[in-house]
Amino acid sequence: MLRASAAPLTSLCQCVPVRASRLVSLLLLLQTKGRMTAQALASELEVSVRTIYRDVESLHAAGVPLYGDAGPAGGYQLLDGYRTRLTGLTEQEAESLFLAGLPGPAAELGLGDAVSAAQLKLMAALPSSMRVRASRTVERFHLDAPSWYSDPERSPFLGPVADAVWRERLLEVTYRRWQAPEEVTRVLKPLGLVLKAGRWYLVALGSSRISTYRVAQMQAVSVLDESFARPEGFDLAAHWAASLEDFQSRQFTGEAVVRLSARGWESFASNVLPAVARAAERSAVDDGGWVRVTIPIESVGHAAGMVLRMGGEVEVLEPDELRAHVASVVRQLASIYLT
Structure with missing residues (x-):
């Protein structure tokens, strides 16, 4: 069984610094991922296949026990048991x-x-x-995950959920959701946990599709003895990014046209979602000292809440349904406070 020494890597450090860093990265890729083709290494390191061939020759010259096999199942691989101790952190x-x-x-x-x-x-x-x-x-430097004006959620079942994720065990979950029936029990294949703005979410495969579950909404959790096979090629980060994009595309169901005072325009971005702020920025036109914008809205009720928070700094122009809804709420407030 081979044991690595620092000596072979010493000669690597005599290369140009950028190339030396790439050689170390190549070595670490093979150490962590096992057999890899020249094309796969080139893609990972963002260089040409010819460069990979030259780098492999340099590693050979430095005494690294690296060999390659030809053919569809071939690739480069370190000799079994080889482990390097790298001290070259920048x-x-x-x-x-x-x-x-x-x-x-x-x-x-x-x-x-x-x-x-x-x-x-x-x-x-x-x-x-x-x-x-x-x-x-x-x-x-201190990193604080929760968003402003909210405490981290209490997730009493996070421990067993994480255990099921680690050990690839089926998970029986009783979950409270917003639609009827409000409480459901499901057997899930837990694929990963995501922390978003102080809230933990479980990404899991159910009977037919991969869904997201808020851990704090779980009412009961049991880790089952049965294991499962993860979907081949599943990438948690890529799935989460795609889920967020899909959610945002389905979040808005209509549009509204509003005009904002100078003061309202100045504070608008801090009162709305980033997607709404970007749409307002793109569509902004001068309207006699005010700013007229077209923005996406989730629903009439949700948009009315946003408008009312800004008081007299904003006026709804379209749609008529939203303008009427805001006027109705204002009349109700007037009946309470002006009597």
């Missing part, structure tokens, strides 16, 4: 590792002690100059 890489994990969410997942221990070990292994810079990162 200062920026060392600093970034102390921002990579959020201590609060890690603790919620039961990994708080593990994260602290890992950071302690990393700190002890760093050269003194990097240790000072990494310590400075911890002292001067």
Whole structure:
């Protein structure tokens, strides 16, 4: 069984810095992913296949036990048992590792002690100059996941849900939702957890499709003994991004035309969703000292709430249904406060 020494990598560091970094990245890819084709390596490192061939020759020359097989099932692979101990972290890489994990969410997942221990070990292994810079990162940057004006949600079943995700175990969940029947029980294949604005969401495969479940809405959870196979090629980050895009495309059901005072226009972006603010920016035209915009709306009721929050700084021009709804609410308020 081979044991890596630092010696083979010393010669790599004598290369041009950018190339040396790429050689180390290539080595780490093979160490973590196993056999990879030259084309796959080229795609990962964003270089040509010819460059990969040259880099492999350099690794051979440095004494790295790397071999390749031809054919459809071929590719490059490190000799079994080879592991390298890399100490070539840059200062920026060392600093970034102390921002990579959020201590609060890690603790919620039961990994708080593990994260602290890992950071302690990393700190002890760093050269003194990097240790000072990494310590400075911890002292001067703090990541706070929850959004303003809201506390992190209590998710009492996050522990067993995370356990099912880790161990690929089926999960029986009783879930409270907004539509009837409000409470349902489902058996799910948990694929991943996502933390969004202080709220945990489970991405899971049900009987026919992959859906998202808010962990705080779970009323009961049981981790079953039965395991499952994850869908081949499933990418949690890519799925989440696509889900958000789909949600936003279905979120708006109509449009409204409104005019805003100078003061209303100045504060408008902070009172609405980013997509609404962008639409307003694109459609803004001068209207006698006010600004006329066309914006997407979710519903008449939701849009009326947004308009009423801004008081006299905004006027609805279209649609008539929204204008009438706002007028009705204003009359109700007047009957309460002007009697």
